Structure formats: structure tokens, C-alpha cells
Amino acid sequence: MLSITHQEIANDLNTSREVVSRLLKKMEQDKKIGLLRNSIQWHSLK
Secondary structure (H helix, E strand, C coil): CEECCHHHHHHHHCCCHHHHHHHHHHHHHCCCEEEECCEEEECCCC
16 A cells, blocks of 8 residues: 555656546556555556
């Protein structure tokens, strides 16, 4: 589990929070990650 905000990721990648949120939401829908408040849980990569 990674404890980080969307804004912190955006700052590190020099992009907007909205872009990060959209990409993380897509990854969550694809069941690659789980999103919790201020954390990201990586699912098994199969």
C-alpha cells in the first residue's frame, strides 16, 4: 500500500491532479489498483 495523495503524485510528475485522478480511476476500474483515502493498494499483476 502506498500512502500518497493525488496532488502529491501530480506534483512529482509535473501534471495536474485531475489527470492523475482520471488515470488512477481507470486503473481502479481495470482492477489493477484499489483506491482508498490518501492511499493506493496495488493488486496482483497477472
